[in-house]
Amino acid sequence: MISVRQVVDGELAALREVRLRALAADPVAFGSTLDGERARPMAFWRERLARGPWFVAWAGQEAVGVVSAVPTPTRAEYRLEAMWVDRAWRGEGVAEVLVDAVLAWSRSRGATSVALWVFDGNSAARRFYERVGFRPVGRREPHPEKTGQFRECLRIELRSGS
Structure with missing residues (x-):
């Protein structure tokens, strides 16, 4: 059974571990790199958590997925990141429960x-x-770090009570 929890400060090591696994397994899916994030101190992870919530999907004691919600300046819209x-x-069903959490x-x-x-190129996503x-x-827009690659913005409208 999969459970999803919002990451709290005491779980920064688990967040870091699953994020680094993500970057190692699927480097082309993200704007940052494994080496760049591996070198970051725990203060970096604390700052990321302060910007917006992170959610980790758990299968028992194993972290099997991660996603972040980042506010925009107006806060009328959030960005789903680092899925x-x-x-x-x-x-x-892990992806669905992570998106639902965001x-x-x-x-x-x-x-x-x-x-x-x-x-x-990330057609499955x-x-x-x-x-x-x-x-x-x-x-x-162009990929923030990889010349010649592009990304596209997708949006979902939220209905209250849905």
Whole structure:
């Protein structure tokens, strides 16, 4: 059975560990790098947690997925970032419960939408996001660190009580 918990300060080591696993397993899916984040002190992880919530999916004592919700300046919209599910757990509903956690948390803060960026070539992630209701908004931009690669913005509108 999968459970999802919002990360608290005492779980920073677990957050760091699952994030580093994500970067090692799927480096092209993220804007940052394994080496860059591995070198960061725990203060970096504490600052990331202070910016917005992180949620970890657990199968017993094993962290099998992670996602973050980051506020935008208006707080009417949050961004879903750093989504990852361990390959062994893909197709088992982990991604859905992580997205649900971000949507519920954003809705509880009064947001009207949640947006995300998906990198070109990450077609499985794009199909998943579209399946759960995210839609392209017509914004594309270059990858922040990889020349010649692009990403596209998708958004889901939140309805109160949904």
